[in-house]
Amino acid sequence: MSRGDRRGVRLGVWLGTASLVLGSLTLGVGSLTAQAAAKPFKACVVTDTGGINDKSFNASAWKGMQDAHARNKNIVVSYLSSTSSADYVPNINTFVHRGCGIIVTVGFLMDTATQQAANAHPTQKFAIVDDAPQHLKYHNVLALQYETDQAAFLGGYLAAASTKTGVVGTYGGMEFPSVTMYMNGFVAGVRYFDKVKGAAVKVLGWTPAKGTCSLASCGGTGTFVGNFTDQTAGKTITANDFAAGADIVFPVAGSVGLGSVAAAQQAGKGHSIMWVDSNGCVSDAADCSWFIGTVAKGVEASVRDAVLAAASGKFHGGTYLGTLKNQGTALEYGGIPVPASVKSAIATIAKGIMAGTISVNPNNYPAK
Template identity: 50%
Template sequence: MAINDQAHDGARVRRPRSARRSALVAVLSASALGATAVSAGVASASSRTTRAARVAHASPFLACEVTDTGGIDDRSFNASAYQGLQLAKAADPAISFKYLGSTSTSNYTPNINTFIAKKCGIIITVGFDMASATQAAAKAHPSQKFAIVDFTYTPAIKNVLALHYDTNQDGFLGGYLAAAESKTGKVGTFGGQDIPTVTVYMDGWVAGVRYYDKVNHAHVVALGWTPKKVRTAGSFAGNGLFTNDFVNQTLGKTEASTLMAQGADVIFPVAGSVGLGAAAAVKQAGAAHYMEWVDTDGCISAPQYCSLFLTSVTKGIAPSVKAATLSAAKGTFAGGNYNGTLTNGGVSLSPFHDFNATIPAKVKAALVSLKAGIISGKISTDPDSYPAG
């Protein structure tokens, strides 16, 4: 009770001052209240004018993104979709954009509904997780335009553009390059979760490694993913390493270290920002350990590790989201399913950046002819087409 006694003593000895102080407090708080009222008045007035100004010179079109639980800065598909919106604005300044993050799957529907109420010209939803929420909202609001990243609807929905990417095609090129650059004869991959959008990359990548072995009579082994022997078309099943997380970088560090301990010298994480942990481990491992980045050009999305990236196996989410947004803004939007391939540039291998000088011309030439072969359909990206390891 020491504090209280002191307070009582103080009150007795210096009562006038404390009274004055409380009066002062009262005045201050009253004036503070007044100030708030005034500033609130100013606030609404000024916001009204800015709003009016905004409406006057721009922006009848609003593009909105709902992220999945990975969040807007996952350095992966949520970030790519957002980048697509930024690109769309750069192309057409009349477009403005917003996003809403989701912390749980329960947020998807209310987030979408919030944006429908905000009269967004197009709503971009990200990930298969949001497929049913998007479908339900599209059905309930047939005039609202949607685009969903990483999903295909069968049958297609009229007011939803479903964006899907054949990343096994550029994954194949990435696997070939990894095998060509490996000195230890071992390369490794791991995924964020055992789901098709992840394993499709790993399937193509492993196929690329096997193809390299076949044509060069080499024995490079791909660790971390073993495609299932017999699969139905379009499924990407198998056994492999998964972090079951797209955020926790420590897990990426662990997986990459495990793979390197087994002798892998090129690591291909397919796990969003978990890959940053892998990059830290690869950097720590020192010279002659490399990586390939996934989804976006790593030298742009994670430039601090650019010196480690042989290349990036990218997925053209940003360009296709940009195209969808621009078409919605222009009124030429058409729903249905879009499939990104090497042919239409929807998926591609990024530039080699720091490794441009070190990658042999022969390998570069092989990649060019491989790309042509995949486009023409002469070269299969199915790992079952080639003998394993």
């Protein structure tokens, strides 16, 4: 075989492979359309730039979808991740065109895109996590919001009841209402403990402003990292709190909190962390023994319920408010033992909050 011929064969093989790949584009058509007979209910989630593996709300929303699928096998779930805010609109539109029964979007950044799509497609059902669009034309959006200050109140009480030094701390990632609401509730819980027990536990890192705290605005002054990624900064802040006498710290900063765990491990036994958003003993099981508890946001459950409701035709637009009552927010205990007496006291307080007899506004209790 001459040189030229061999070259020809090599090229032929590659071009052949390439044409097979391209040719299979058409082959695929039949096989995919064939299985579309069972009329499943499509539930779709558009994630933020974090993607479905962010160990935060995107992951929780996706988990909620899968839970819905587990309960109702007729629900088919799929997701689209965004690389930037410019992707929100086309991602939502893609799902609109694919005939999704409900489209779940995640986070305040998708507020505008979700609102536009909802107003453009009156019959399309939407749910948006942690946000409430203000200018909707139809009742086709369910805003999933969480009054996390209720569970944070219980967290604050637990911290105050558990501290040996009489000082606890908190800090946030960035000064967003969804962050400061946790810190506000935490301070309220500590102050409530001081009031009923006549104690004087101090809180570092957050001083609530006058007035009430809502998801639209929750002001005050406190300590913030400036982002949700810098674990070193989280470690430094926490170590400073420990140096100032604190023994329990409540980071409200996503994965930055892992820096707090590291600081507690360095400081040794007797120091602990109150985790946030999703149960620390599940998402970070290795460090469970350093967690006194978790102030959880019920993203999974609320997304699951929204999807299930849509699948069974019981979807209603409006606002879902996650509270202690509907388990949209909760205090979960960690790896550090808590006396039964404290647990029962917290259970009683929870009932009081649900009944409206105990306020979670820190301004209703004297500051120490």
